[in-house]
Amino acid sequence: MKILIIFVVVFAFLASMRVSSAAINRFGTSKSVSLYRIKYIAKTVNLSLAIFYSILLITFLGFEYSQISIFLSSVFAVLGVALFAQWSILSNITASLVIFFGFPYRVGDHIRVIDKDDEIMGTIEEIALFHVLIKRDNELITYPNTLILQKAVIKNPNLNKPQKSEQKTAD
Numbered sequence: 001m002k003i004l005i006i007f008v009v010v011f012a013f014l015a016s017m018r019v020s021s022a023a024i025n026r027f028g029t030s031k032s033v034s035l036y037r038i039k040y041i042a043k044t045v046n047l048s049l050a051i052f053y054s055i056l057l058i059t060f061l062g063f064e065y066s067q068i069s070i071f072l073s074s075v076f077a078v079l080g081v082a083l084f085a086q087w088s089i090l091s092n093i094t095a096s097l098v099i100f101f102g103f104p105y106r107v108g109d110h111i112r113v114i115d116k117d118d119e120i121m122g123t124i125e126e127i128a129l130f131h132v133l134i135k136r137d138n139e140l141i142t143y144p145n146t147l148i149l150q151k152a153v154i155k156n157p158n159l160n161k162p163q164k165s166e167q168k169t170a171d
Contacts, residue, residue: 002061002062005057005060005061006057006061009053009056009057009060010053010057012053013049013050013053016049016053017046017049020042020045020046020049021042021045021046024038024041024042024045025038025042027101028041028100031106032106032107033100033106033127034107034126034127036126036128037100037127037128037129040096040128040129041096041097041100044093044096044097088144088146089130091146092129092130092131092144092145092146093129093130095144095145095146095148095149096127096128096129096130096145098149099127099132099145099148099149100127103127104155105124105153105155106124107124107125107126107127108123108124109123109124109155110122110123110155110156111123111124111134111153111154111155111156112153112154112156113134113143113147113148113151113152113153114151114152114153114154115151120134120136120141120143121136122134122135122136122137122139122141123135123136125140129145130144130145131143131144131145132144132145132148
């Protein structure tokens with residue numbers, strides 16, 4: 001019976017990985033997201049599925065609660081200390097998922113990030129797992145995902161082009 005349970009859970013895990021990867025690929029392609037970015041998101045979702053199905057398998061196999069709780073409390077203690085020390089990494093990964101599914105800007109868009117210290121203006125070159133690369137003249141600016149979600153961003157396709165009033169005075 002346990003072998004059948006293992007087989008069913010593993011089959012469900014593989015099927016859900018395939019379905020979620022296909023859905024992420026379709027969604028990413030429809031939004032013109034780079035393949036590099038789609039792969040990162042798919043890996044993150046697949047890791048979450050692996051954790052979920054591992055917990056499900058352990059539950060169905062009948063391990064005692066005390067055995068599981070001791071193991072999980074040890075793992076969560078180590079992970080909690082590591083993630084607390086590296087909270088910005090976790091928040092950037094979470095922001096990366098939000099950007100993938102709901103960010104209104106694409107690679108190639110001209111944007112201006114409103115920041116009281118330095119207004120960043122340029123073209124989005126890449127949206128990575130931890131940061132957004134913005135090209136301004138000859139500079140390549142690495143801007144953290146969490147900050148780009150927290151700051152006001154103005155999308156302007158004519159950002160780097162001269163305005164009509166500037167063109168008239170030049171003529």
